[in-house]
Amino acid sequence: MANQSKLSVIQQQVDAATALHKIDGLAGVKAARIERKMYYPYYRFTANCVVPTLFGKKAMVVNCLVDGVNGLGATAGAYSSETVTAPTDALLQFAVSMQEAQRTARRTISHQLGRKLRMIASFEVDVEPQCTVYKGFWIIRTHDTLVMVDSSSGCIHPLSSRAA
Amino acid sequence: MSYTVIFFLVLYYVVVIGIGYWALRRGSGDSLEDYLLGGRQVGPLTTALTLQSTSMSGYMFLGAGGLGYLQGYWALWFAAGDIGGGVLNMSIIGRRMRKMSQMMGALTSIEYLEKRYPSPAVRLVAGLLTVFLLGFYVVAQLIAGGKGMALVTGIPYPAALAIAVGIILIYTFMGGYLAVAYTDFFQSLIMLVGVMWIMIASLTELGGLTAANNAIGEIDPTLLSVWGRGLGFEGQWGVVAGALLIFSVGYMGWPHVVTRHMAMSQPATARKAGVWATVWNLFFVPAPYLVGILAILILPNLDDPEMAIFQVADKLLPAAVTGLVMAAIMAAIMSTADSLLLQTGSIASRDLYERFINPNASEKQMVFVSRGLVLAIAVIGYAVALVEPPSVFSIVIFATSVLGSAFLPAYVCAVWWSKANTPGALASIVVGASVAFIWQYAGLVDSTQLHPMLTGVVSSSVTMFVVSLATQKISPVPEYVLDAMQVTTTVGPIPGRFLTATEFGLTQEAAAIDKALDGDASDG
Numbered sequence: 118m119a120n121q122s123k124l125s126v127i128q129q130q131v132d133a134a135t136a137l138h139k140i141d142g143l144a145g146v147k148a149a150r151i152e153r154k155m156y157y158p159y160y161r162f163t164a165n166c167v168v169p170t171l172f173g174k175k176a177m178v179v180n181c182l183v184d185g186v187n188g189l190g191a192t193a194g195a196y197s198s199e200t201v202t203a204p205t206d207a208l209l210q211f212a213v214s215m216q217e218a219q220r221t222a223r224r225t226i227s228h229q230l231g232r233k234l235r236m237i238a239s240f241e242v243d244v245e246p247q248c249t250v251y252k253g254f255w256i257i258r259t260h261d262t263l264v265m266v267d268s269s270s271g272c273i274h275p276l277s278s279r280a281a
Numbered sequence: 282m283s284y285t286v287i288f289f290l291v292l293y294y295v296v297v298i299g300i301g302y303w304a305l306r307r308g309s310g311d312s313l314e315d316y317l318l319g320g321r322q323v324g325p326l327t328t329a330l331t332l333q334s335t336s337m338s339g340y341m342f343l344g345a346g347g348l349g350y351l352q353g354y355w356a357l358w359f360a361a362g363d364i365g366g367g368v369l370n371m372s373i374i375g376r377r378m379r380k381m382s383q384m385m386g387a388l389t390s391i392e393y394l395e396k397r398y399p400s401p402a403v404r405l406v407a408g409l410l411t412v413f414l415l416g417f418y419v420v421a422q423l424i425a426g427g428k429g430m431a432l433v434t435g436i437p438y439p440a441a442l443a444i445a446v447g448i449i450l451i452y453t454f455m456g457g458y459l460a461v462a463y464t465d466f467f468q469s470l471i472m473l474v475g476v477m478w479i480m481i482a483s484l485t486e487l488g489g490l491t492a493a494n495n496a497i498g499e500i501d502p503t504l505l506s507v508w509g510r511g512l513g514f515e516g517q518w519g520v521v522a523g524a525l526l527i528f529s530v531g532y533m534g535w536p537h538v539v540t541r542h543m544a545m546s547q548p549a550t551a552r553k554a555g556v557w558a559t560v561w562n563l564f565f566v567p568a569p570y571l572v573g574i575l576a577i578l579i580l581p582n583l584d585d586p587e588m589a590i591f592q593v594a595d596k597l598l599p600a601a602v603t604g605l606v607m608a609a610i611m612a613a614i615m616s617t618a619d620s621l622l623l624q625t626g627s628i629a630s631r632d633l634y635e636r637f638i639n640p641n642a643s644e645k646q647m648v649f650v651s652r653g654l655v656l657a658i659a660v661i662g663y664a665v666a667l668v669e670p671p672s673v674f675s676i677v678i679f680a681t682s683v684l685g686s687a688f689l690p691a692y693v694c695a696v697w698w699s700k701a702n703t704p705g706a707l708a709s710i711v712v713g714a715s716v717a718f719i720w721q722y723a724g725l726v727d728s729t730q731l732h733p734m735l736t737g738v739v740s741s742s743v744t745m746f747v748v749s750l751a752t753q754k755i756s757p758v759p760e761y762v763l764d765a766m767q768v769t770t771t772v773g774p775i776p777g778r779f780l781t782a783t784e785f786g787l788t789q790e791a792a793a794i795d796k797a798l799d800g801d802a803s804d805g
Contacts, residue, residue, distance in 0.1 A: 155797070157790050186793040189386045209797055227644050228388050228631075235619060237454055237626050237655060239648040254794060265794060267787060274787040276795050277768070 289604025339425025349573025353504025523732020686737020705749030713741025
């Protein structure tokens with residue numbers, strides 16, 4: 118039996134049946150099957166920010182996830198997580214350090230605030246590391262290819278690999 | 282200018298700020314998205330109209346009308362390119378650029394160029410050129426704002442210009458009205474309704490399009506031709522091609538426009554938004570040119586042809602509507618100037634200052650650099666606009682021609698041609714910008730009958746191909762770039778129907794999972 122690990126995972130919103138149904142609908146044939154579930158690692162940060170507005174300063178919280186494999190950052194909406202036990206070989210390994218991720222988070226949040234609020238201003242951004250968190254992806258085989266389905270959002274992305 | 286116009290102008294701003302306040306209260310949560318979107322998801326229609334309200338600049342309200350007034354139906358060559366330019370841009374490089382930029386972790390469009398064509402020189406040259414040209418573009422918005430403000434308020438141009446520049450600076454430093462999507466949506470609707478209203482009122486005043494054309498034909502039949510007043514452009518297909526190219530393929534070479542691909546929403550939303558934007562363009566884009574043409578009859582002795590749309594509105598519309606429409610136009614000019622200044626500031630601070638001068642710059646230092654540059658542009662722009670204001674049309678055409686010529690092959694080849702390398706891109710940017718610039722200022726347009734945009738794009742494209750192929754051995758495209766291009770180009774052996782549902786935001790996760798799966802398979 119494979120080694121098991123306990124991990125914090127972004128709450129699953131899309132179960133295996135729903136993911137299959139989604140892919141079947143797109144492929145047009147009822148030939149899809151779940152191959153496995155994989156867990157992708159992220160560093161999770163929460164930033165307490167204060168931004169100036171026309172009606173005074175406004176405090177807001179910005180969540181940021183930094184990809185633990187590629188080191189790329191993105192602001193994220195609120196989400197809840199759950200603890201699950203998963204086979205170790207279903208986890209992708211972290212390749213980015215926490216320090217590096219924190220720098221990325223700060224840069225990403227500052228840039229996004231300026232871009233989205235359309236202003237040149239010095240924002241107060243206090244980035245707090247939260248934890249590492251994983252996201253589950255359903256790996257689904259259709260008659261001719263593999264597709265992954267994000268178990269939290271239901272978004273899909275094709276895979277070029279033929280293995281699973 | 283009547284007090285009624287000023288009252289409704291003020292009322293417009295009160296309503297817009299009220300919408301912003303309402304959205305702020307509605308999205309009373311403490312998250313960024315709640316604040317910006319009023320706690321709601323923004324659909325394709327709002328996305329499209331928001332985009333259009335910030336992209337339609339002073340050019341559309343001053344330059345387009347002025348061109349129609351001076352050259353008649355010849356002006357519609359520019360409109361023809363503009364109608365489909367946005368969708369063409371999104372179709373050719375949109376999806377691929379979004380994937381590439383995400384995979385490479387680029388935040389700005391100039392940083393993206395450096396990552397695709399690895400060399401500090403690419404970023405330095407591209408950054409400096411963009412800051413310079415966007416600075417020019419901003420000056421056009423300042424002039425447009427000043428002229429509009431002078432007409433609306435009746436105060437002298439120098440004071441109106443100072444007020445417009447001041448408002449634009451506050452707008453940029455304070456974040457628009459509230460920078461929420463609903464204010465842009467409202468503004469976009471008023472702009473569309475307003476411009477259509479001016480056009481319909483003009484047609485009604487003149488007894489319809491046929492009657493108007495007959496009357497224009499009696500004044501000067503050449504204004505009805507596609508070759509301009511006095512057939513000045515007859516047979517000059519090189520100039521016509523340039524006019525078409527500027528706002529069609531030219532978009533693909535504008536760093537401040539292609540940067541939008543990097544934050545493109547999910548393909549389904551983006552595609553529907555593209556349809557709405559095209560519908561909006563179909564109605565909106567030709568209207569200012571046409572109003573300019575009709576103004577030949579309505580206001581035959583205009584001192585400043587670029588004021589044609591403002592003056593026609595003032596003459597034909599009810600005072601209340603004039604106030605609202607002019608406020609929307611002024612707001613559009615300001616939001617475009619604000620977007621351009623933000624882009625310029627961002628490139629100056631991140632792509633030049635942080636990258637080359639102070640790699641450990643704090644956010645405060647970067648904001649200082651951005652604001653300093655914006656202030657410098659405002660001061661220089663004010664001086665230029667006051668002392669010897671060039672036409673909005675000529676500034677916009679100059680800046681966009683040089684930008685398009687410099688960057689079009691670099692951005693297109695970045696995602697479509699795997700042999701495009703660093704020397705090719707660098708040479709292409711320099712040659713394209715130089716040729717377009719020299720063509721314009723050496724007066725070669727008249728002698729060669731070729732538009733700077735055409736010669737610029739052709740020379741930068743040829744340079745890209747020749748130099749890239751000639752330097753493949755000494756400067757091959759790095760493997761990681763080729764890998765990223767491969768992932769960008771192919772969406773796996775997936776039937777096309779999957780493509781529409783693909784979330785490109787997951788590209789880097791997909792690449793890593795692919796690698797892990799392949800590793801597992803080879804281990805097994």
